Amino acid sequence: MPQKIVKLTVKDVRFPTSLGQHGSDAMHTDPDYSVAYVVIETDGGMKGYGLTFTVGRGTEVVVCAVKALSGFVVGKTLEEIVGDFRGFYRLLTSDGQMRWIGPEKGVIQLATAAVLNAVWDLWARAEGKPLWKLLVDMSPEQLVSCIDFRYITDALTEQEALGEACCTLLHNSLGSSLSNGTVIKKPIQLMSDYGARFPNHQSRVFLICGFVSLTLSRSLTHSLTHSLSHSHSDLLRKAQTGKTEREEQMLKEGYPAYTTSCAWLGYSDQQLTQLCTDALASGWSRFKVKVGAELEDDERRCRLIRQMIGPDKTLMMDANQRWDVGEAISWVTSLAPFRPLWIEEPTSPDDILGHATISKALAPLGIGVASGEQCHNRVMFKQFLQASALQFVQIDSCRLGSVNENLSVLLMAHKFQVPVCPHAGGVGLCELVQHLILFDYISVSADLNNRMCEYVDHLHEHFTSPVVIRNAHYLPPKDPGYSCEMLESSVETHQFPGGVVWANLLAKAPE
Numbered sequence: 001m002p003q004k005i006v007k008l009t010v011k012d013v014r015f016p017t018s019l020g021q022h023g024s025d026a027m028h029t030d031p032d033y034s035v036a037y038v039v040i041e042t043d044g045g046m047k048g049y050g051l052t053f054t055v056g057r058g059t060e061v062v063v064c065a066v067k068a069l070s071g072f073v074v075g076k077t078l079e080e081i082v083g084d085f086r087g088f089y090r091l092l093t094s095d096g097q098m099r100w101i102g103p104e105k106g107v108i109q110l111a112t113a114a115v116l117n118a119v120w121d122l123w124a125r126a127e128g129k130p131l132w133k134l135l136v137d138m139s140p141e142q143l144v145s146c147i148d149f150r151y152i153t154d155a156l157t158e159q160e161a162l163g164e165a166c167c168t169l170l171h172n173s174l175g176s177s178l179s180n181g182t183v184i185k186k187p188i189q190l191m192s193d194y195g196a197r198f199p200n201h202q203s204r205v206f207l208i209c210g211f212v213s214l215t216l217s218r219s220l221t222h223s224l225t226h227s228l229s230h231s232h233s234d235l236l237r238k239a240q241t242g243k244t245e246r247e248e249q250m251l252k253e254g255y256p257a258y259t260t261s262c263a264w265l266g267y268s269d270q271q272l273t274q275l276c277t278d279a280l281a282s283g284w285s286r287f288k289v290k291v292g293a294e295l296e297d298d299e300r301r302c303r304l305i306r307q308m309i310g311p312d313k314t315l316m317m318d319a320n321q322r323w324d325v326g327e328a329i330s331w332v333t334s335l336a337p338f339r340p341l342w343i344e345e346p347t348s349p350d351d352i353l354g355h356a357t358i359s360k361a362l363a364p365l366g367i368g369v370a371s372g373e374q375c376h377n378r379v380m381f382k383q384f385l386q387a388s389a390l391q392f393v394q395i396d397s398c399r400l401g402s403v404n405e406n407l408s409v410l411l412m413a414h415k416f417q418v419p420v421c422p423h424a425g426g427v428g429l430c431e432l433v434q435h436l437i438l439f440d441y442i443s444v445s446a447d448l449n450n451r452m453c454e455y456v457d458h459l460h461e462h463f464t465s466p467v468v469i470r471n472a473h474y475l476p477p478k479d480p481g482y483s484c485e486m487l488e489s490s491v492e493t494h495q496f497p498g499g500v501v502w503a504n505l506l507a508k509a510p511e
């Protein structure tokens with residue numbers, strides 16, 4: 001029976017994390033982890049839950065934006081929405097009056113994520129599957145039908161995402177390997193043109209490829225085979241191979257994670273030492289430390305954490321946009337002896353060329369640049385990738401326009417061969433993003449090299465299906481949905497400003 005969405009509610013839910021300095025960094029010194037929490041209800045009695053992460057006072061603005069979008073959802077059936085998900089995404093992001101306050105960025109994009117996250121949750125529940133499994137079971141055609149390719153076709157077309165452009169890539173890679181111009185250049189060119197023009201006849205093109213390869217010298221045959229098996233424009237259809245094994249692997253081992261919870265900037269050295277000791281005992285081997293306020297403090301804290309974890313474990317550093325470009329380079333150079341794998345958000349999240357300059361300067365030190373938690377849409381990610389401005393892509397389940405826009409970024413990252421290491425520092429972000437990275441491994445990247453998903457050890461007790469971590473790995477969620485339903489009691493007590501937690505805190509606050 002069609003499920004018509006008849007109601008959308010949104011609540012301002014905040015947790016006073018600033019009291020314990022949990023989540024603190026060089027730019028967010030007193031973060032109260034918060035969400036704009038959305039519930040949609042159907043006439044059949046089903047509910048979908050969605051949220052977007054915010055930090056304290058900003059939440060009320062996001063709540064207002066969600067209310068402004070609710071008219072696009074209420075009255076639609078789930079079938080109508082998911083039957084043309086690309087169209088629905090555009091309806092939300094491209095409305096002639098609403099788009100002026102974006103487009104596709106800032107508060108309105110956070111609100112879009114909250115609403116669409118609820119729709120994806122409803123869809124997964126209706127199918128009786130956790131979201132990652134819903135995505136894994138979708139055909140490549142269904143997956144691309146959820147993506148708005150507008151503004152990114154110069155980096156990734158729908159055909160490439162599906163896997164119809166392999167011949168073009170084959171031509172490009174053979175073109176370079178056959179630099180002295182051999183007789184096969186022409187046939188390959190013809191095959192490439194044929195493949196591009198008649199994507200449905202690809203199998204025939206492959207047959208011809210196979211025939212040609214038989215006639216080539218051994219090294220050229222190797223080159224051809226390599227191109228076919230390592231073609232990164234040949235995305236979703238190619239990744240169908242081995243999917244079942246990868247899904248089984250994930251169910252058994254889980255997805256590798258790193259922890260940020262030992263070293264928030266406002267934690268004392270004593271706290272850092274204790275948390276690090278506990279984390280090591282629980283099997284964590286990858287740690288992120290906040291930096292950027294005072295160089296001397298950073299040196300002391302980084303020395304401490306490196307001494308604690310030893311030379312072989314992985315350390316990442318996060319500056320949360322604190323520096324100018326030159327300052328970032330010299331500051332991180334000073335911290336290089338502590339051997340960070342990456343420096344995260346060294347400067348403004350909008351400064352693509354600045355990130356490229358920093359990447360270039362730090363490459364000789366073996367330090368990569370990571371960014372994405374405030375990268376507001378697929379167009380920004382496209383340019384970061386095109387400019388080789390980052391070496392680690394940090395998708396965020398709420399900063400981008402929900403699963404739809406995250407899919408496009410996962411595919412672009414795969415095409416550009418940049419590892420994805422999702423951001424999850426916030427309330428509910430671990431619960432959400434685990435689904436996306438599981439899908440990425442099983443259905444897109446098929447690669448765990450240099451990849452890990454962030455974990456923060458806060459506020460999971462407020463969710464009905466909290467994340468499960470075993471031996472520093474995310475175990476795939478089993479419950480249907482997108483894992484962001486919160487306990488009713490938690491929502492009630494933490495609602496701002498009337499929930500009992502806030503009523504008490506506000507009563508104690510000085511005038």
Ligand SMILES: C[C@H](O)[C@@H](O)CC(=O)C(=O)O
Nearest residue numbers: 023024025028031424425
């Ligand atoms: C304010 C948040 O806690 C932020 O510091 C999170 C973050 O940058 C991360 O987890 O990475």
Ligand SMILES: [Mg+2]
Nearest residue numbers: 318344345373
């Ligand atoms: Mg960060």
